[in-house]
Amino acid sequence: MKALVLAGGTGSRLRPITHTSAKQLLPVANKPVLFYVLDSLAEAGITDIGIVVGDTADEIRAAVESGGYADRLDLTYIAQTAPLGLAHAVRIARDFLGDDDFVMYLGDNFIVGGITEQVEEFRADRPDARILLTRVPDPTAFGVAELDQDGRLVGLEEKPRKPKSDLALVGVYLFTPAVHEAVRAIEPSDRGELEITHAIQWLIDRNLDVRSATISGYWKDTGNVDDMLEVNRTVLETVEPMVAGDVDESTTIIGRVRIAPGAVVRRSRIVGPAVIGSGVEITGSYVGPFTSVSDGCRIEDSEIEYSIVLPGSSITGVRRVEASLIGRNVEVTPAPRAPAAHRLVLGDHSKVQISS
Known part of the structure; x- marks a missing residue:
């Protein structure tokens, strides 16, 4: 056949x-x-x-x-x-x-x-x-x-x-x-x-x-x-836990988490089920349930869950990413903050109160 x-x-x-x-x-x-x-x-x-x-x-x-x-x-x-x-x-x-x-x-x-x-x-x-x-x-x-x-x-x-x-x-x-x-x-x-x-x-x-x-x-x-x-x-519900990467003592691993050899995790919290690929660097971040991070990715000072990240991508300084499919070699960063300003056209003898 x-x-x-x-x-x-x-x-x-x-x-x-x-x-x-x-x-x-x-x-x-x-x-x-x-x-x-x-x-x-x-x-x-x-x-x-x-x-x-x-x-x-x-x-x-x-x-x-x-x-x-x-x-x-x-x-x-x-x-x-x-x-x-x-x-x-x-x-x-x-x-x-x-x-x-x-x-x-x-x-x-x-x-x-x-x-x-x-x-x-x-x-x-x-x-x-x-x-x-x-x-x-x-x-x-x-x-x-x-x-x-x-x-x-x-x-x-x-x-x-x-x-x-x-x-x-x-x-x-x-x-x-x-x-x-x-x-x-x-x-x-x-x-x-x-x-x-x-x-x-x-x-x-x-x-x-x-x-x-x-x-x-x-x-x-x-x-x-x-x-x-x-x-x-x-x-991911069927993942067998395995931590083969380099995980420091200040990192918390909870549940069924698989971390491939060559991955480096520092000062982070990873809650399974989740898989972390080879060559991944995770620093100061939260990786939540049902997340797959492919080889060679970097996650720093960010939070992500219920997502798929393809190889070579980076997520830095982003407070929350969820229910996302992120392609190869993508860079996700915060948008630059526009300076706060008030535009006013005031008539004579006006009184204005503006919250600082």
């Missing part, structure tokens, strides 16, 4: 961060989201993996290789010239996929607990397609599934204005080679994309065996800042 990982999206909802970086490489607990996807596939016993890449191909490849995945997985990079839909990604990966069953996994999706159980069930029963669903409060932003009274999948809609259910498609799909005929048969949607929901609907309409499973575990599409911070919070 093979895997097709989609890592070619533009990440428009995460701009301006994704103007200069691939959204799949944004870190959760100081580890790129894409790495969690690759780990999940390896844990399910899938090591032959095709990665669909776009404009950020070089960055994706460099990160994956530096993470050691090229040594553990059989990786093939597949160029997608434009983001023309998930079914288009299956089309262009035809030579790589051959006649093998495969998992298609969106590279910016996060599933706590992995997909091993779902892969094992697919291998055992081998339907033509198997999709994963989860209940969401606002299904209009997702592909939505309609089930009959017996729980069988009867229809799919892509981002419907009036959803027929609250069951959204999770970004993991399992297919046999039957899907290749489906993606060739469909036409672009009104959005100009080849929708995977249309391909799956094509299979359903021809009475092929398409099954669904509703997952109760944690899933997030990390496509916006709020979701990134929420996933970061969830992962």
